[in-house]
Amino acid sequence: MRRSAAPSQLQGNPFKKPKFISPARSHPSPNEEVAKLNSDIKLFEVAANKNNFLQPQNDPRTCNFNLPTKECAKGINHGDSYREKYCLEASTKTTLDLHHTVHSAPKEITVSKGQEEKPDSLVKYFSVVWCKASKKKHKKWEGDAVLIVKGKSFTLKDLEGKDIGRGTVYKLKELEKIEEGQTMMIGGKEIEVMGIISPDDFNSGRCFQFGGGCSAVLSSSQAAKKCLSNPFKSVCKLSSKENKQNSFQNCKPRHDPYAPNSLVMLRPDKNHQWLFNKNCFPVVDVVIDPHLVYYLRPHQKEGIIFLYECVMGMRVNGRCGAILADEMGLGKTLQCISLIWTLQCQGPYGGRPVVKKTLIVTPGSLVNNWRKEFQKWLGIERIKIFTVDQDHKIEEFTKSPFYSVLIISYEMLLRSLDQIKSVKFDLLICDEGHRLKNSTIKTTTALISLSCEKRIILTGTPVQNDLQEFFTLIDFVNPGILGSLSAYRKIYEEPIIISRQPSASEEERELGEQRAAELTCLTGLFILRRTQEVINQYLPPKIENVVFCRPGALQIALYRKLLNSQAVRFCLQGLLENTSHLICIGALKKLCNHPCLLFGSVKEKESNSTWDESEERNLYEGLINVFPADYNPTMFTEEESGKLQVLSKLLAVIRELRPAEKVVLVSNYTRTLDILQEVCKRHGYAYTRLDGQTPISQRQKIVDGFNSKYSPDFIFLLSSKAGGVGLNLIGGSHLILYDIDWNPATDIQAMSRVWRDGQKHPVHIYRLLTTGTIEEKIYQRQISKQGLSGAVVDLSKTSDHIQFSVEELKNLFTLHESSHCVTHDLLDCECTGENHTGDSLEKLPVSRNCQLGPHQQKCDSLKPLSMSQLKQWKHFPGDHLNLTDPFLERIRENVSFFFQNITNQTTAI
Numbered sequence: 001m002r003r004s005a006a007p008s009q010l011q012g013n014p015f016k017k018p019k020f021i022s023p024a025r026s027h028p029s030p031n032e033e034v035a036k037l038n039s040d041i042k043l044f045e046v047a048a049n050k051n052n053f054l055q056p057q058n059d060p061r062t063c064n065f066n067l068p069t070k071e072c073a074k075g076i077n078h079g080d081s082y083r084e085k086y087c088l089e090a091s092t093k094t095t096l097d098l099h100h101t102v103h104s105a106p107k108e109i110t111v112s113k114g115q116e117e118k119p120d121s122l123v124k125y126f127s128v129v130w131c132k133a134s135k136k137k138h139k140k141w142e143g144d145a146v147l148i149v150k151g152k153s154f155t156l157k158d159l160e161g162k163d164i165g166r167g168t169v170y171k172l173k174e175l176e177k178i179e180e181g182q183t184m185m186i187g188g189k190e191i192e193v194m195g196i197i198s199p200d201d202f203n204s205g206r207c208f209q210f211g212g213g214c215s216a217v218l219s220s221s222q223a224a225k226k227c228l229s230n231p232f233k234s235v236c237k238l239s240s241k242e243n244k245q246n247s248f249q250n251c252k253p254r255h256d257p258y259a260p261n262s263l264v265m266l267r268p269d270k271n272h273q274w275l276f277n278k279n280c281f282p283v284v285d286v287v288i289d290p291h292l293v294y295y296l297r298p299h300q301k302e303g304i305i306f307l308y309e310c311v312m313g314m315r316v317n318g319r320c321g322a323i324l325a326d327e328m329g330l331g332k333t334l335q336c337i338s339l340i341w342t343l344q345c346q347g348p349y350g351g352r353p354v355v356k357k358t359l360i361v362t363p364g365s366l367v368n369n370w371r372k373e374f375q376k377w378l379g380i381e382r383i384k385i386f387t388v389d390q391d392h393k394i395e396e397f398t399k400s401p402f403y404s405v406l407i408i409s410y411e412m413l414l415r416s417l418d419q420i421k422s423v424k425f426d427l428l429i430c431d432e433g434h435r436l437k438n439s440t441i442k443t444t445t446a447l448i449s450l451s452c453e454k455r456i457i458l459t460g461t462p463v464q465n466d467l468q469e470f471f472t473l474i475d476f477v478n479p480g481i482l483g484s485l486s487a488y489r490k491i492y493e494e495p496i497i498i499s500r501q502p503s504a505s506e507e508e509r510e511l512g513e514q515r516a517a518e519l520t521c522l523t524g525l526f527i528l529r530r531t532q533e534v535i536n537q538y539l540p541p542k543i544e545n546v547v548f549c550r551p552g553a554l555q556i557a558l559y560r561k562l563l564n565s566q567a568v569r570f571c572l573q574g575l576l577e578n579t580s581h582l583i584c585i586g587a588l589k590k591l592c593n594h595p596c597l598l599f600g601s602v603k604e605k606e607s608n609s610t611w612d613e614s615e616e617r618n619l620y621e622g623l624i625n626v627f628p629a630d631y632n633p634t635m636f637t638e639e640e641s642g643k644l645q646v647l648s649k650l651l652a653v654i655r656e657l658r659p660a661e662k663v664v665l666v667s668n669y670t671r672t673l674d675i676l677q678e679v680c681k682r683h684g685y686a687y688t689r690l691d692g693q694t695p696i697s698q699r700q701k702i703v704d705g706f707n708s709k710y711s712p713d714f715i716f717l718l719s720s721k722a723g724g725v726g727l728n729l730i731g732g733s734h735l736i737l738y739d740i741d742w743n744p745a746t747d748i749q750a751m752s753r754v755w756r757d758g759q760k761h762p763v764h765i766y767r768l769l770t771t772g773t774i775e776e777k778i779y780q781r782q783i784s785k786q787g788l789s790g791a792v793v794d795l796s797k798t799s800d801h802i803q804f805s806v807e808e809l810k811n812l813f814t815l816h817e818s819s820h821c822v823t824h825d826l827l828d829c830e831c832t833g834e835n836h837t838g839d840s841l842e843k844l845p846v847s848r849n850c851q852l853g854p855h856q857q858k859c860d861s862l863k864p865l866s867m868s869q870l871k872q873w874k875h876f877p878g879d880h881l882n883l884t885d886p887f888l889e890r891i892r893e894n895v896s897f898f899f900q901n902i903t904n905q906t907t908a909i
């Protein structure tokens with residue numbers, strides 16, 4: 001029978017070959033590369049074994065990509081040592097955070113002798129080609145597929161993972177004897193067996209990648225089509241012999257690679273040269289400017305090496321994207337600036353620069369921060385950057401050859417997309433790029449439409465908690481690398497999700513784990529995440545306090561009234577719409593901040609003639625009578641709010657004890673910020689303010705003003721939603737979180753604004769909570785597993801996403817009036833609170849279960865505190881005799897309980 005070829009036959013059947021190299025990751029390489037490849041495999045094996053998540057990857061073929069090799073000129077070992085460390089470390093840190101994955105060694109699903117007797121346990125996999133059944137002599141194979149034989153039944157899956165045939169027609173003996181070249185009929189399809197697939201290749205999903213991955217790569221997007229194109233072609237054109245000669249003369253490194261402490265990039269291997277150095281330029285060392293190296297922290301050097309190798313297509317051949325997901329404050333900006341400066345001046349082939357123009361897209365409030373960082377590290381002469389704002393139109397950039405870096409906000413990018421498309425950018429950096437996780441939003445589609453192949457996403461927020469969003473980010477930086485979305489779903493997402501369900505069978509669990517491991521392995525090459533701990537040693541001590549403030553008398557009276565309202569009662573009976581409880585929660589939160597906010601809302605609703613939202617009316621009914629008859633919200637007093645009273649004392653003591661230090665005061669609400677602003681005015685504290693209303697053009701000026709040591713401002717009023725992300729507020733060394741958000745990420749983002757590189761003073765963080773109220777419940781939710789679903793946090797999650805059971809609502813809508821601290825009551829802590837009278841905060845008896853001292857458990861600092869970690873914090877009732885912390889000492893009057901934790905403690909603080 002003569003047959004025309006299916007795609008696999010045209011390319012050679014991978015499963016007949018000893019080794020499978022996914023075309024999604026590698027190019028056809030010269031024979032000599034094979035030997036090198038083997039040594040690379042070993043290198044990665046070590047890395048993989050170090051990685052908890054990768055532990056199931058025992059098969060050496062699991063990671064047989066063309067990994068970077070240590071081929072640098074001998075004697076230049078600075079970069080190498082980082083690289084070597086990186087190769088080991090990066091992969092340990094770039095794991096897909098599938099926390100629920102159980103890391104056990106895979107059990108091979110092969111047919112053992114004993115098993116053969118039990119028909120159901122026979123499991124085999126084959127690569128096949130298929131066509132519709134016909135009597136024609138000349139068959140035209142329609143595609144590749146995977147045949148799964150399980151006991152007597154068999155399934156045929158196409159390379160996107162879809163079932164295309166099933167049956168149980170064959171006898172067990174026939175199925176056992178299937179061999180290469182055999183033809184069979186399955187569900188109206190004729191198949192020919194091309195080879196055997198090992199259980200590992202099936203379980204990891206690699207057997208699908210050959211066709212599904214690659215064909216998908218080639219069709220999924222325009223950029224993907226170019227995946228094998230030359231990343232240098234835009235800037236490395238040779239026009240004449242003369243040019244060539246000139247270039248050759250300049251072929252020496254820009255900086256001395258042999259100088260002490262020099263940071264030298266990996267030399268391209270032969271495969272890379274073969275593909276990208278068609279003009280045979282001499283290979284030149286790329287050396288990071290020593291001026292920058294002097295300032296770089298070790299993790300930043302590693303980060304630059306990582307970014308360089310990614311965008312040069314050295315980590316995954318032909319793929320030039322990277323995700324740098326370092327935690328907040330680790331200096332992602334500096335790492336990118338170093339990369340841009342390097343690529344703009346240097347390149348490995350003849351020293352020719354790799355990048356001419358760079359596009360940086362960032363949230364509006366950070367545009368000028370980027371400019372400042374460029375100036376801080378490179379001065380104003382070395383590199384010409386252009387920032388788009390109201391006064392500087394993009395046309396100025398497009399018309400001028402003068403500028404090499406364009407910094408623009410996401411909003412402005414959408415407005416000027418056409419002009420941007422008219423410029424050929426060689427490098428694209430998307431700061432706070434987790435916002436691109438939704439592929440349907442305009443910003444993402446706009447950025448995808450740019451032809452630039454070298455793409456970097458910067459994000460301090462973990463990107464791995466949602467497999468769908470994860471795909472979008474990966475597909476943005478390295479289009480098509482995971483195949484089409486439908487193939488990705490079938491091959492990775494579905495098995496992984498199924499494996500995590502409690503009802504998953506052992507087999508499903510193993511399959512899901514192996515697919516997850518393969519996905520991690522594939523993407524881990526171009527995702528890098530380091531945690532805050534790497535810079536802790538460069539930072540001053542951080543003293544975190546959770547302060548439980550007793551509510552004022554008016555607050556308690558109003559709180560009781562609200563809880564007795566018809567609206568709350570209906571909520572608890574499950575009689576109201578799902579969103580009604582949010583209105584009740586909102587009212588309680590306002591009350592905790594200050595009763596005058598609630599008064600304002602009630603009055604506002606009353607005066608609104610269209611007030612027909614009955615739940616709100618039911619909630620506020622009779623409330624006004626609880627306020628004094630002559631209550632005037634503009635004349636609010638500090639005593640009316642427990643937190644405000646504590647805040648006022650806290651500001652006074654900071655002013656008195658540390659007159660040179662400043663305070664960042666954070667709230668989620670503009671109206672609350674108005675009250676705090678009024679407090680500043682009343683006490684004569686100079687302040688500045690940044691919230692959602694602050695024009696983008698003003699924001700950096702306000703930040704710079706506050707950070708300047710000459711600024712008279714004592715307080716920075718910050719709206720966490722507007723300014724939480726990316727800002728550096730190192731001018732302040734005290735940060736007070738006046739209210740709490742459902743999403744711990746919002747609070748953590750805000751807290752990270754002051755404890756970062758450049759901070760000179762010990763940092764004091766105060767989180768104010770009203771004792772016994774909903775604020776404590778939200779805090780408990782933040783630190784309990786339930787609030788996080790055990791997952792890393794995600795900034796995009798708001799309270800609207802939270803579903804509450806009636807039980808949970810009952811708990812939320814309870815006021816605990818007699819407790820000093822409900823959170824402590826829940827900790828199951830052996831101490832009674834009253835027992836601490838003899839201890840000071842500094843001298844803690846280690847014998848107590850709950851008093852083990854700070855920092856017992858190291859954790860990903862982006863993961864919020866857990867209940868058990870909180871238990872290890874020092875904690876004391878407000879009336880504890882010997883607090884020793886002079887700040888807490890002075891605010892204790894209205895405080896029922898403290899928790900305190902000190903990081904990086906040196907001496908006195």
Ligand SMILES: Nc1ncnc2c1ncn2[C@@H]1O[C@H](COP(=O)(O)OP(=O)(O)OP(=O)(O)O)[C@@H](O)[C@H]1O
Pocket residue numbers: 295296297300326327328329330331332333334373376459460725726727728752756757758
């Ligand atoms: N090596 C360094 N030495 C001194 N200061 C540094 C160094 N690297 C970075 N910084 C400073 O640390 C601060 C934080 O850096 P950067 O804003 O880049 O953090 P980030 O990783 O982008 O954090 P985020 O996720 O919050 O945006 C900046 O003020 C920066 O200038």
Ligand SMILES: [Mg+2]
Pocket residue numbers: 332333431726
């Ligand atoms: Mg940043």
